[in-house]
Amino acid sequence: MAEGTTLILCIDRDDDLGYKAGLASPVVGREACLNAASALALADPEDSDVNAIFQAVKTYDELKERGEEVEVAILTGNHMHMLEGDRKIAADLDDVIARTDAEACVLISDGAEDEYILPIVQSRLSVTSIRRVIVTQMPNLEGTYYIIKKLLDDPKISRMVLIPLGLAMLIYATAYLIGYPEGATIVVVGALGIYLLLKGLGFDEFFSYSVNSLQVALRRGKITFVSYITAILFFIVGVIIGLYSLLVYYTEEGILLYLLTFFYGGIGWFTAAGIIASVGRIIDVYMNEIEDLGRVIVLPFFISAIGIIVYGTSIYMLSLSHIEKFPYPEFNGLNVAMYAMVGGLFLAFVGVYIQSLINRWIEKKGENTAITP
Structure with a gap:
């Protein structure tokens, strides 16, 4: 492929493509990306990464029609371990650059989380454009409830929210059981404080x-x-x-x-x-x-x-x-x-x-x- 290739890059930082559809990264090429989007859509039609992949293919087609040298690829991280996932994205990006001779990049993202890896991409390619894909939803109470339910079904978010709440309730009940109700609030607040401190210092990654x-x-x-x-x-x-x-x-x-x-x-x-x-x-x-x-x-x-x-x-x-x-x-x-x-x-x-x-x-x-x- 000639020099000066622009890479249309779709990032799936939490690896929904691998976790839900069982596909390995990197995915390079228009047909491979379309197949990946179809597989993910069949596994979870509501996943926003499906729209991001289709947007990447659409951008690829538009630039191709203008006569530009372009290639499209999907990179995924790790569903449970963001640190290891970011390292994997960096290694896969090096592999894609070597295969495509890309010099510039158009980044397609479905949210701010995927854009955390922007410095990794910029250290290897010139990012000429960033396109965030936002899926339109009905702003009513039912839709809000459904979105919250989907978020809590995500194992990463449920671990971060439900575990500390459940632990706080368990500690509170234990304090009452041993006959020391006045200290229950102190213990619960202290336990939640320790959790937030560990979370803020990044010990969850550890x-x-x-x-x-x-x-x-x-x-x-x-x-x-x-x-x-x-x-x-x-x-x-x-x-x-x-x-x-x-x-x-x-x-x-x-x-x-x-x-x-x-x-x-x-x-x-x-x-x-x-x-x-x-x-x-x-x-x-x-x-x-x-x-x-x-x-x-x-x-x-x-x-x-x-x-x-x-x-x-x-x-x-x-x-x-x-x-x-x-x-x-x-x-x-x-x-x-x-x-x-x-x-x-x-x-x-x-x-x-x-x-x-x-x-x-x-x-x-x-x-x-x-x-x-």
């Missing part, structure tokens, strides 16, 4: 990556599968113990003390979960990817150090608040905090030292392997 790693570990028969499952159970117990600690040592001193009380109860379990998961990872790396051992050997030491320091700090801060029935008076709380700080720093230094020893051992082993004929 959890998605962890689930994906767990699936890979199960398929490949790695020890990390068992260690991750154990770590998840320990983490759940830590959350429960932390919430129970929040109820037992409830005080009206502010949200900082709520968090410290929660971590006072659960940090031991959280630390144990991190250590178990990292030890399983170390075992698998040692057995399969020993050259990366130095990178992961330090994890249990750092996790232990952070856990000890957080535990000591929470004890000291709570002891200053003179909470009734708290087991550490102010003087003892300061001692615990000092010991925890020293112990945590010592563990961190030990981890770094062991890491340096492991790196030297691996480097020496590599040199001996290279010398041996």
Whole structure:
């Protein structure tokens, strides 16, 4: 194909084409795109990506009639993991550019979400136009209800909305069940606050990556599968113990003390979960990817150090608040905090030292392997 080709690019960032119609990306060519649109329309006639694909084909035909060198393609991401999906779009785009010799691009999108990958496209092609396809709908109450229902049927949106609401209701009911209704609102607000904080900081992507790693570990028969499952159970117990600690040592001193009380109860379990998961990872790396051992050997030491320091700090801060029935008076709380700080720093230094020893051992082993004929 001659140079100067314009690529008519349709982006399906959440991979409805693969998730619903079972088609793999990239899809290149007019007939292939029409077949893909038909397959998606048969799988879900209400999907807006169908209209976007047809718009891409229509734009292709219009520019073709003007005598321009054009090609049309569809790129898809990942339905559940946006980070991995964006990486896939970048790799597929490189492949399409190599196949078509495209130099410019007309981006067809069905919404703002697909346009998040615009910087990825612009880093490889000159984007000369963006066309957003909006499907006209009747603006009545029935239509609004139907749209909301369709949104909640989407697994990504339902996980983001229904899970925190269900968890809040469960916590509220549990607080009443154990006879502490006045603390129910505090616990619910705190749990929702933690969820929103994790969501805002992007930890949902981390959890998605962890689930994906767990699936890979199960398929490949790695020890990390068992260690991750154990770590998840320990983490759940830590959350429960932390919430129970929040109820037992409830005080009206502010949200900082709520968090410290929660971590006072659960940090031991959280630390144990991190250590178990990292030890399983170390075992698998040692057995399969020993050259990366130095990178992961330090994890249990750092996790232990952070856990000890957080535990000591929470004890000291709570002891200053003179909470009734708290087991550490102010003087003892300061001692615990000092010991925890020293112990945590010592563990961190030990981890770094062991890491340096492991790196030297691996480097020496590599040199001996290279010398041996």
